[in-house]
Amino acid sequence: MEQALNSLANLGRIFLDAIGRLGRAALFLFEVVRAARVLVRRHFLVIQQVYAVGVLTLLIILVSGLFVGMVLGLQGYNTLVRFGAEESLGLVVALSLVRELGPVVTALLFAGRAGSALTAEIGLMKATEQLAGMEMMAVNPIVRVIAPRFLAGLVAMPLLAALFSAIGVLGGHLVGVGLLGVDAGAFWSQMQDGVDFNDDIVNGVIKSAVFGFICTWIAVFEGYDAVPTSEGVARATNRTVVYSSLSVLTLDFILTSLMLGEI
Amino acid sequence: MNQPRNGAAKDDVLVDIRDVQFARGDRPILKGVTMAIRRGSVTAIMGGSGCGKTTLLNLIGGSLKPDSGAILVDGISVPDLSTNDLFELRKRMALLFQTGALFTDLSLFENVAFPIREHTRLPEPILRKVVLMKLETVGLRGARDLMPSELSGGMARRAALARAIALEPMMIMYDEPFTGLDPISKGVIGKLIRELNQSLGITSIVVSHDVAETCLISDYAYLMGDGRIMGEGTPAEVQRSGSEHVRQFMDGLPDGPVPYQYPAEAYLEDLTRWNKH
Numbered sequence A: 001m002e003q004a005l006n007s008l009a010n011l012g013r014i015f016l017d018a019i020g021r022l023g024r025a026a027l028f029l030f031e032v033v034r035a036a037r038v039l040v041r042r043h044f045l046v047i048q049q050v051y052a053v054g055v056l057t058l059l060i061i062l063v064s065g066l067f068v069g070m071v072l073g074l075q076g077y078n079t080l081v082r083f084g085a086e087e088s089l090g091l092v093v094a095l096s097l098v099r100e101l102g103p104v105v106t107a108l109l110f111a112g113r114a115g116s117a118l119t120a121e122i123g124l125m126k127a128t129e130q131l132a133g134m135e136m137m138a139v140n141p142i143v144r145v146i147a148p149r150f151l152a153g154l155v156a157m158p159l160l161a162a163l164f165s166a167i168g169v170l171g172g173h174l175v176g177v178g179l180l181g182v183d184a185g186a187f188w189s190q191m192q193d194g195v196d197f198n199d200d201i202v203n204g205v206i207k208s209a210v211f212g213f214i215c216t217w218i219a220v221f222e223g224y225d226a227v228p229t230s231e232g233v234a235r236a237t238n239r240t241v242v243y244s245s246l247s248v249l250t251l252d253f254i255l256t257s258l259m260l261g262e263i
Numbered sequence B: 001m002n003q004p005r006n007g008a009a010k011d012d013v014l015v016d017i018r019d020v021q022f023a024r025g026d027r028p029i030l031k032g033v034t035m036a037i038r039r040g041s042v043t044a045i046m047g048g049s050g051c052g053k054t055t056l057l058n059l060i061g062g063s064l065k066p067d068s069g070a071i072l073v074d075g076i077s078v079p080d081l082s083t084n085d086l087f088e089l090r091k092r093m094a095l096l097f098q099t100g101a102l103f104t105d106l107s108l109f110e111n112v113a114f115p116i117r118e119h120t121r122l123p124e125p126i127l128r129k130v131v132l133m134k135l136e137t138v139g140l141r142g143a144r145d146l147m148p149s150e151l152s153g154g155m156a157r158r159a160a161l162a163r164a165i166a167l168e169p170m171m172i173m174y175d176e177p178f179t180g181l182d183p184i185s186k187g188v189i190g191k192l193i194r195e196l197n198q199s200l201g202i203t204s205i206v207v208s209h210d211v212a213e214t215c216l217i218s219d220y221a222y223l224m225g226d227g228r229i230m231g232e233g234t235p236a237e238v239q240r241s242g243s244e245h246v247r248q249f250m251d252g253l254p255d256g257p258v259p260y261q262y263p264a265e266a267y268l269e270d271l272t273r274w275n276k277h
Ligand SMILES: Nc1ncnc2c1ncn2[C@@H]1O[C@H](COP(=O)(O)OP(=O)(O)OP(=O)(O)O)[C@@H](O)[C@H]1O
Pocket: B024, B029, B047, B048, B049, B050, B051, B052, B053, B054, B055, B056, B176, B209
């Protein structure tokens, strides 16, 4: 009996905790967005961070994009050749990348590489009193540290997803045209005809922007909200990757169904 | 209003703390602290670990708010300030953290330049001169290109000091400036605190449990214990004091009014029970 009550109480505590964190995260987002206005004058802070995110993620994005494209080329060819439609390989590869794999895989890689690094960096700054020190120097850490990183994530994600898709198409071309002998002219012309700017490209960019927003928000919030010890920062980093990945996959389903208008 | 006990005239007092109480949850940390810190003096606040010294500095700096009582810095009530006004006040005071809190991603030079870049628009050549002057003061001009991870504890403390004086504040609060330093570095920091106080007229609050080093450089000393002021006076007065509590701290006796043991149940009973902890 006592045990049942205890676990019920625990459940309640966990639930309240979660609600509290959500509330804090929302307030935090509000403050970050307000602080972002100040950065119009100090945009070099944002540019610096875009550069940092780029350095962290560019290589992994390019390599992954290439291989995902190559796999798409192989798999697509194998299926299409059964219907004698291997000429459409370019279209299949491009659509899969632009609509789905580009935004989603980039976001997952982004969360694992840049997101976790952001959380760890901010969490450690908190644990070593650098954020408190900044506040004592009359500098708002939300403006100076958090908002530039948040904006950088927003800007970087769609760019990275676009790069991922572009290099993926090249990977598909490499396998399809180079290895399996699909006609190069057909590969490109089918792609040009079949990929729609609004339905495919714009929707893909919207997805990657939303994922960038969610991943960066989670990353900076977890860092800022971390328990200021080494264990606390480790846990926060962990949470960033888990929550970001889950949010990306869930949101992908919601966004896709909205965009296709089928549910 | 009571005249401060250290005989300071009213506008001579830079930091005026009156009957401040502060609790964390249900646990009272400060139980009515009154202090008057004179302009241009070096004031020591001594007391055992966990007695609330850092908490008191955070209250003065406005990052915590007291449950009751008044905190005035330069005649301004700190707990009532809006964020903007608080930031304005903080440009005129500095807090040296127990850990130094240097920015790990910036070089020593950039660390010292940070507050200047944030709050002024000095052209680069002048900024460079100012930063080098501050670094020279603490003897680290040659180390300007090192990163904080490449500094020893004593150097980091001095670097943080250089950053703290970058904007020439009216007051610096030092949180445990001597802990973890060898006797020579302690002497260097002590001398720096004194020199900054004399040459720039910076009011200094030194929080420490290093009795000898602190008494050497301070004009006035408070002894805290159990969330209260246990004694105050010039360092000589405090050291001569007859109060048992003050004696215990000053002479470093392990047991006395401050018990050696954290409150616990009877020892024998605790040892002989074996089924539960
Ligand atoms: N963030 C916090 N949450 C809860 N309790 C805290 C927190 N920070 C400090 N305390 C408690 O407040 C009390 C006073 O802490 P404080 O840091 O002011 O002590 P101190 O006098 O500076 O000690 P030391 O000399 O060891 O630095 C301690 O007992 C500590 O447990």
